Amino acid sequence: MAAILTFAEACDGRLRRASLETVSEARRLAGSLGASVVSVVIGPGTAALAGELGSYGADRVFVFADAALGSYATESWARAVAQAAAETKPQVVLFPFTAMGKDLAPRVAARLDAGLASDCVALEVKEGRLVARRPVYAGKAYATVEWTGEPQLASLRPNVFPLGTPDTSRKAEVVEGTVDATSRAKVASVAAASQGKVQLTEAQIIVSGGRGLKGPENFHLVEGLADAMGAAVGASRAVVDAGWVDHQMQVGQTGKTVSPTLYVACGISGAIQHLAGMSSSKTIVAINKDPDAPIFKVADYGILGDVFEVLPKLAEAAKAHFASRG
Amino acid sequence: MKIVVCVKQVPDTETRVRIAPDGKSIVETDVNWIVSPFDEFAIEEALRIKEAKGGEVVLVSVGPDRAQSALRTGLAMGADSAIHVKDPLLEAADALPTAKALAAAIRAQAPFDLVLCGQQGVGGDNSQIPGLIAEMLDLPQVTVAVKIEIHDGKAKAEREIEGGREVWETSLPAVVSAQKGLNEPRYASLKGIMGAKKKPLQVVDAAALGLDAADLAPKVRTRAIELPPPRPAVTMIEGDPATQAKELVRRLHEEAKVI
Numbered sequence: 086m087a088a089i090l091t092f093a094e095a096c097d098g099r100l101r102r103a104s105l106e107t108v109s110e111a112r113r114l115a116g117s118l119g120a121s122v123v124s125v126v127i128g129p130g131t132a133a134l135a136g137e138l139g140s141y142g143a144d145r146v147f148v149f150a151d152a153a154l155g156s157y158a159t160e161s162w163a164r165a166v167a168q169a170a171a172e173t174k175p176q177v178v179l180f181p182f183t184a185m186g187k188d189l190a191p192r193v194a195a196r197l198d199a200g201l202a203s204d205c206v207a208l209e210v211k212e213g214r215l216v217a218r219r220p221v222y223a224g225k226a227y228a229t230v231e232w233t234g235e236p237q238l239a240s241l242r243p244n245v246f247p248l249g250t251p252d253t254s255r256k257a258e259v260v261e262g263t264v265d266a267t268s269r270a271k272v273a274s275v276a277a278a279s280q281g282k283v284q285l286t287e288a289q290i291i292v293s294g295g296r297g298l299k300g301p302e303n304f305h306l307v308e309g310l311a312d313a314m315g316a317a318v319g320a321s322r323a324v325v326d327a328g329w330v331d332h333q334m335q336v337g338q339t340g341k342t343v344s345p346t347l348y349v350a351c352g353i354s355g356a357i358q359h360l361a362g363m364s365s366s367k368t369i370v371a372i373n374k375d376p377d378a379p380i381f382k383v384a385d386y387g388i389l390g391d392v393f394e395v396l397p398k399l400a401e402a403a404k405a406h407f408a409s410r411g
Numbered sequence: 412m413k414i415v416v417c418v419k420q421v422p423d424t425e426t427r428v429r430i431a432p433d434g435k436s437i438v439e440t441d442v443n444w445i446v447s448p449f450d451e452f453a454i455e456e457a458l459r460i461k462e463a464k465g466g467e468v469v470l471v472s473v474g475p476d477r478a479q480s481a482l483r484t485g486l487a488m489g490a491d492s493a494i495h496v497k498d499p500l501l502e503a504a505d506a507l508p509t510a511k512a513l514a515a516a517i518r519a520q521a522p523f524d525l526v527l528c529g530q531q532g533v534g535g536d537n538s539q540i541p542g543l544i545a546e547m548l549d550l551p552q553v554t555v556a557v558k559i560e561i562h563d564g565k566a567k568a569e570r571e572i573e574g575g576r577e578v579w580e581t582s583l584p585a586v587v588s589a590q591k592g593l594n595e596p597r598y599a600s601l602k603g604i605m606g607a608k609k610k611p612l613q614v615v616d617a618a619a620l621g622l623d624a625a626d627l628a629p630k631v632r633t634r635a636i637e638l639p640p641p642r643p644a645v646t647m648i649e650g651d652p653a654t655q656a657k658e659l660v661r662r663l664h665e666e667a668k669v670i
Contacts, residue, residue, distance in 0.1 A: 159542070159552055184572040188554045191506070191542025200507055200630025203537045221636065222534050225428040226437065229635040233628065269551035270581035273567070277575035284573045290670070314670065332592040333571065338424040338533060339448050339591055347669040358424040364639060368667040370659065371645070386662060387645045388655050398656035406660045406670065 087120040090175040090236075092166055092193075093138055093146075094185050095131050102248070102287065103181035105141050107241050109249035110208060111179055112142025117210035118176060123147065124257070125169045127154050127162050132259060139257030141249050145173075149262045157185055158268035163192035165264040170197060175236050177215055182240040183286075190240045201238040202230050206245045206344075206365075215239065223338040223361035243287055245344060283317040285334065290347045293319035293336055293363070297352020297373060297392050301329035306396040307351050313403040319343070319363075321353045337362035352392040355380030372396070412466035412561070413523040414457040416490065417513055417540060419532040420474050420481035421447045428638070435633050446481045449529025452589035455596040457527050458489045460561055466524070467491045471516045473501055473509050479612065486607035487599030493610070494520075498617040500627045506535075508627040510543035515620035517548060523584055525566065530555045530588040541588035551581040557592040 089111040093104040111122045124143040126134050128150065135146040147169040154161060166189065170178060178193070180186040182204045194201040206227075207218040215237045221228045285291065292314060294307035304324075311318045319336040320329070336343055338358035348366035353359060355371070355378055363369070364383045371384035372395050381387045388395055422428075423443040431438050446454070457468045470485045470493040472478045482493040496512045504512070517526055526548070531538040538554075545552035557576065558569040564583055569576045571590055599607070617627060648655045648662070663670045 159545075159554075163546070184555065184570075187538050188542060188552075188570075191539040192546045192552070194507065194539065195510065195543045195546035198507070200505065201537075201539060202631050203539060216634070219536075221536055222422070222426070222428050222437075223424075223536060224639065225426075226430065226636050226638055228633050229637075230631050230633050232631055234630065270553050270579055270585060272577045273580045274578045275575060276569075276578065287573065335591070342536075347663065347667075356425070357427060364642065368663065368669045369642070370663070381645050383642050384645045385643065385667065386659055387647045388659060389647060390652060390655065394652040395655060398652045399659065402653075402656040402660040403670070406664060 087118055088123050088173045088175040089115055089118065089120045089177040089179065090170055090173055091122065091124045091143070092180045092186065092189065093124045093126045093134070094181055094183055095126060095128055095134055098130060100134050100137055101181065101183060103183050103243035105248055106243065106246040107179050107181045108138055108141045108143055110241060110246045112249055114177065114208060114210055115142070118213065120176060121145065123169065123173050123175065125149070125166050127165050129155055135257050135259045137251070139255050140251035140253050142255070143257045145260055146257045147260050147262045149264055151263060151266050153266035156272045158271050159188055159192050160268040160270065161264060161266045162189055163196060165262060166193045167196040168262060168264050170236065178236050178238045180240040182242050186240050190238060194238050197236060197238070199236050199238050200232045200234065201240065203240050204242050205239045206242050208239060220342065220365070223342050223358070224365050225361045242344070283315065285317045285319055285336070285341050285343060288317035288345050290314050290316035291319045291336070291343055291345045292316045292349045292351065293321065293353060294324065294351050295321035295353030296323045298324070303393070304329055306392065310349065310351070310396050310400045310403065313400040313407070315407070321359050322356070350380050351396060353380055354378045355383065412460055412464050412525065413469070413520070414460060414466065414525045414527060415469045415471060415517050415520050415523050416450070416453050416457045416485070417526070417528040417544070418450045418454065418470050418472040418481055418485055419447045419529070420444050420472065420478045421532055421534045424448065424533060430636055430638060434635050436636065444477055444480065446484050447529050447533045449531055449533065449589055449591070451596040452591065452593045453527040453529050454485045454488055454490060455594045456559055456589055459594065464561065469494065469520055471496065471513055473504070473512050482612055483607050484599065486610045486612070487603040488597055489603060491610065493612045495612060495614045496620065497614055500617050500624055503629050504627060505629050505631040506537045506539040506543060507630045510540050510547060511622060511626055512617065512620060513540065514544045514547035515622055516615065517544065519620070525584060526550070526586045528586065528588045530590045541586050545586035548586070550584055550586050552586045553579040553581055554588040555590045556587050557590050559587055559593065
């Protein structure tokens, strides 16, 4: 039987949401391809996650639970995924386009000598083969791509593919795998810079600030609104390059491309490279005092006004809204 | 230290994308071609390592004739020599065949200590080349690095992940890809620009690298490229700030249903 292989990333003993989105999408495609769904999960203790992968659609789960695979290493993990691929001969291999998936998928593609489409936002089956849609030029355009051979490898943008409904009566067969666990490049330590904070690429809501804030000392207004909304904080390239905030917060062509359900742009004029990185957001709010700011051209809702007056009021109103909803 | 840096020429990030009549590519007239910004970080890092430890920096690029201007920019910044891989077989190349050509050109530079790349080529946005060439060259990799230290034949690099950084250690040679934040790339000086014209730039084709049409056959093909669907017109929210704030929250909840 044909198979779709998915890489399932675990983080602190739990499956990342993006891994579940990936296996959900595999289950959705499995019908049209007449394929079974096989997932790979790596790391000691991850056998416990096979049940959850099964409930989201995996028929089989390869578990590489060797203690030596305790922290992510590209070489050994690529070997494990390639081994699962060698045993299942998949038509399709899916990865989440997370930091780990982005590092791992090309290495697996080279091992399998197979084509990889990165950061896909839609997949469909046409005449028994996969067709993918993916942003190019950071979302200034979208490409429709196809593979010339098999397996067809794709990485999926987090936060875009819907989660399936878990069915706990679905059970996955567990296959224990072993692999050479050596790697020349290894993680020596982890510095979690912003533990507990909402991550930009995974956020449902993003509040971003730009030059309209006038200085780093005023950026707390953006953070205040983000706190009130349970949102991640983003920034324009101008304020990152000016050193107000860390580049990890940059949204745009040389920063992160995001598609949250709600994007609130505060004091951001909307340079073309910024618009590229956020214009696929579901709903966009722009707050700017310049009526001609290009950001209003992509916004659903606009407030023509001073961020210094509007942001505190908006934080207040958002707080009241979320409080009333418990 | 001998460092090889992969360079891609891309449209300026301020480029307004227009779709070509073939429906599969973008209009290239009026495009200002630049060194991919992430590759600039890689070139800068290579030059800093060379300045600290001695050695040489070799640039490699796969692309059409115009790619030579990107290589000249890197030479003007301070790289020592450049290799331009140019072949009709590579015109439709996606990431995997491009990586094969780069890997072959890099292999010919052995022995080397380090291969640096940008973590992503602006435009194609595939983020695949570093991992692909690392596997093809059987080298360890650290991608999306915001800090690189070289000592005692090893590299220590900080890699950006969701919500933090990992510190990786690897033996050399290795492939490391550069993320924004790694450094502030220098501008080429006038002297550098003049000097770059005299630096060696070698052009090689696929055959010279031992690659044929089968090796370089595309694996992923673009069927169509289109602009994103236009967004609906903006609804401006009127009133004083307090009224605007309340009205916006109401609409986000009741109309857009996003909060």
